[in-house]
Amino acid sequence: MKFRLFIISLIMLVSMSLMVACGSNDSANSDGSADNGDEVVVDVFNIKVETTEQLNNLIEIYESENENVKINVTTVGGGQDAPSALQAKFSSGEEPSIFLLGGLSDVEKYKDYLLDVSDMESAKTAIDGTLQGATIDGTPYGIPLNIEGYGWMINKAIFEQAGVDPASIDSYDKFVEAVETIDSQKEELGIDSVFAFSAKEDWVVSQYSSQFTAPEFDNDIKTAFEAEELNFEYGDRMKEYTDLFNQYNYQPILSLDYSTSVEELFANDRAAIIHQGNWIVPTLNSMDESFVSEKLGILPFFVTSDTEGKIVAGPSWYWGINKEQDEAVVEESKKFIDWMYTSEKGKELIVQDFKYVPAHEGYDTDAISDPVSAEVYEYLLNGNSKIWANNQYPDGFFSEALLPEFQKYLGEQQSWEEFEQAASEAFTEMR
Known part of the structure; x- marks a missing residue:
């Protein structure tokens, strides 16, 4: 009987150890990003309908390099009232993690939600003057989308x-x-x-x-x-x-x-x-x-x-990051935007796929393919x-x-x- 109780206790102890081990693997890293097991979901509100396909392609590549990240995109524009649609998102409690700002009026409107982007690589590499359209009282709240x-x-x-x-x-x-x-x-x-x-x-x-x-x-x-x-x-x-x-x-x-x-x-x-x-x-x-x-x-x-x-x-538009989201989502949002504008793959896509005129340093401007841009x-x-x-x-x-x-x-x-x-x-x- 004692031997049987010993075996049962041993099994329970091993099971608990496995549960703790699994739980530690599913937790977030110290920087807020997900470790194996937990998926971080980032919701993006996009109004640039003309580059929807290019954005989806960029996200697909990013997700392939970050297997525990899921980026969902809502695109509103091209005849639809994008500002009202964005406002409705915030009013309904479905605030996006990342959204486009049209200038200082938008920055002032959503300031309570916006993250100070000063420490982001994509802010540090922005061409001089391009952060001005999203800066209030010396604090930048948005990363320039491009030059248009x-x-x-x-x-x-x-x-x-x-x-x-x-x-x-x-x-x-x-x-x-x-x-x-x-x-x-x-x-x-x-x-x-x-x-x-x-x-x-x-x-x-x-x-x-x-x-x-x-x-x-x-x-x-x-x-x-x-x-x-x-x-x-x-x-x-x-x-x-x-x-x-x-x-x-x-x-x-x-x-x-x-x-x-x-x-x-x-x-x-x-x-x-x-x-x-x-x-x-x-x-x-x-x-x-x-x-x-x-x-x-x-x-x-x-x-x-x-x-x-x-x-x-x-700069026409700026990416704002919602600081009120979970820490892991905020960190992943920053990582995604930085990757978009500072990684070699991201820079390649910005110029060659999006056909954007870059608002950041470190680009080969000779690669701007169309004569109008x-x-x-x-x-x-x-x-x-x-x-x-x-x-x-x-x-x-x-x-x-x-x-x-x-x-x-x-x-x-x-x-x-x-x-x-x-x-x-x-x-x-x-x-």
Whole structure:
């Protein structure tokens, strides 16, 4: 009997030892990352619909190198209200681990959730000045996604067929002349319209407005963010450009969305000019790789001077990390973002797969494959660029005030003066 009890006790002791051993293997490491057994789940909120496939590919590679990590992506954009969708995530208690910030307004809005990224490698390697758009009181709260620039994206082949050399457009008057020349040959060129400005999209209208508001804010991010008034100092030129594209645009302009503008009209040689940026390169490449290399070009806006053309260029979005998540999730989120921008594989994917202009040091910029992205980079380096002023607007301004008032003008429901007044009043009230 005693021998039997001894055997039972011995078995129980061995079992308990095995349980303790297994438990220790399933615990997290001291740095918060998972050891064998525990899976760390990182939820990413993405709004860059045009690079969804590239992001999923990057994540798949990262997961293959980190077997206990699962990264889930929610992508909202391309006609959907991404800011409202992100807000809904936080309101419902489904806060993402990593999410994109559009500028200082977003940083201020989510500041209580945001991690100070100062100690991250991807913050230390960020090009000088690129952290400014996510820095409050000297603390950076976001890692720059990339460098993006926008202006008039053009189909150079259509211009050349119409006898217009894009390189010769060095003034506002030359731009107007080119538009009128192309319009006069619409049938011969086989196009539906000169412009395909997608006025249905609030973000397109917002970015367009930045061409004219950036110089009013002295082309300074902090000045734009702290501004309590928007006086449309360059409103006359904004009206001239608006009247021009509305006259020669694909109609009905108020219902023209991103997909129709970029993927149906522009990519299929049915429109010569759109207001977009180099982020459309992956979309165009997925449809016809020769389009970007042979046809795509960019033209600047002539705002403060009839002969000095500039585009908007700089960091457009920032990755914010939710510090309120579990420690293991926060650490893995930092590790993932650092890997994306500082590892050799991550850097390769950023340039070659995403077709991004990098906002970080340590990249071979000669590897920027498409000519428009290279041109955007040159605009930035040569001082011929403006800030993303629209990212510093008061929270909700561009969707709740700017877009509807701008659409009223396009739809001939109010005068330009009434548009400026309504938008200016809303800007001050919402600030």
